[in-house]
Amino acid sequence: MKSNQLHYRRPLGTSILIYFLALVMLFIILFPFYWIVCTSFKETLDIYVIPPEFIPRKIDLSNYMLAINRYKVQNFFKNSMQVTVTTVVCTTLIGSLAAFSLTRLQFKGSKALKRLLGITQMFPVVVLLVPLFLLCTKMRMYNKLQSLVLPYIALQLPVSIILQSGYYKDVPQALEEAAKLDGCSTLQILYHIFFPIVTPGIVATGVYTFIQVWQEFLIASSLITKKVMFTLTVGLTTFKGDEMNDWGSLMATSVIIAIPALILFNLSQEFFINKVAGSVKE
């Protein structure tokens, strides 16, 4: 047990209250998620049963089949994967070079650039919509996936650079000096000394970017109008019958969308809980 935590002995009443609140918190966090999974296994009529069935009677996969056969989720999935992976790879690599340069090399203007990164965090996406739309038509990218990838890279770069800077900063100066004495050039130092040490940080930053881009909706729904080019989040909005949403397939697809993000998150949870939290210090 860490010594700096509250660890004086508590009266029984307080303990009970703490556990009660913790259970409420756990329930509130998990229930909506459970409900997505639960609904995805129900037949359409069962979704409307009152009182609701809290445990599905049987695992019915027809919603998943419907999502694939009727709504062509695999198509949206492919688009989303393409957009997200391209964005993550480009953002993380470009961001890594910039983070190295900003933290480890002295040059004129580096302070101004860092401040610029902070300022861009305030830009609302909705302000960028119209100009991005015009830019895309001008560059003949309208309704192509590039029209998403390029703005995504630009939007994700500032955070990616800020997060990665934290890792580059942590590398001991002595290692760099030693390599310099051995006659390594700056690029060799970056490649042989820094990259191996900061790889975990680079990967974790990539995961962060993945989660952000994977769920993007505003730009994707505004710049893409052709259904075959829709990403998953935009594809979800097409799950409509004549009168109501097709809740079963919608929830089945939600499960499909949530899985990649949850898996990646699970693999890098330590990072999120320690590093992302540590980076907002100011």
Add this chain to the structure above:
Amino acid sequence: MKKSLGQSILPYMLVAPAFIMIGVFLLYPMLHNLLLSFYDYSLASTERPFVGFDNYVKMLHEGRMWRAVSRTGVWTVVNLFFAIFIGVGCAFLLFSNFKGSNFLKSFILIPWILPSVITGYIFSLMMNEKAGVITWALRSSHLVDQNFSFFSNGVLSMVAAIMANVWRAFPFFTLMIYAKLCTIPTDQVEAAKLEGANPLQMFWYVYLAFIQDVLFSCIFLCFIWTFNAYDIMKVMTNGGPAETTTTMSILIQREAFSYFSLSNASTMSVIAFAIMLAIIIVFKTLASVWRRYNEK
């Protein structure tokens, strides 16, 4: 040691790709948007005359924009209030270090990982008039009458969307504040205890004072996100019923991509951005005054 030319331009070459991307797809659109607001720009006609401040004059007389601004205000304030309150509360709950707090901690980020569009849909389903489990719970406990429906009027629709958004936003506060709390120096806590501070005083003068900087940063970030939030509102209410939940983001997006009046959308987004900046400046000033006052 003199640097060679290659050595001295290398730092710039390394940052160049990143800042070129940011320049072309972030800074340029930002400025272009400002420029567009001074033209009469619509996709329907090829003539796009310069009109000066006409768009702004027109928008300032536009009732639906001001209604959207006030709705965005309500949306932001209520969301922030609950997200901070619940988020900080949960951070202290985790910090009380009960058995199983690590278990709870590993789930805390789920709402934040789940794509916001899905959050919107699952809350719509749970609050659905016929199939909603929350609606059912409220009805069967007789807290509301049997025809109760969340999406029948503006206030309740807003409440529904705010609930979904708070669910999504509060873990961010919890995690940030909890991480900060874990670094509190033991001697500070011990010293205050020796001086006989009661729990309330401990909370106010020791813990809250210690986390205030992180809290301000979180409020700042969360304010920007909430003010510009789009996904949840779009999915849950789509601005309805009868435009009663149309916030600025929804209004601007619709103006641009359903009505194609691009200069209107640009003008509105400049106004929304200006309002946001003004609030940020006021907030930052207040925060620094508060800090100076506390240091004395």
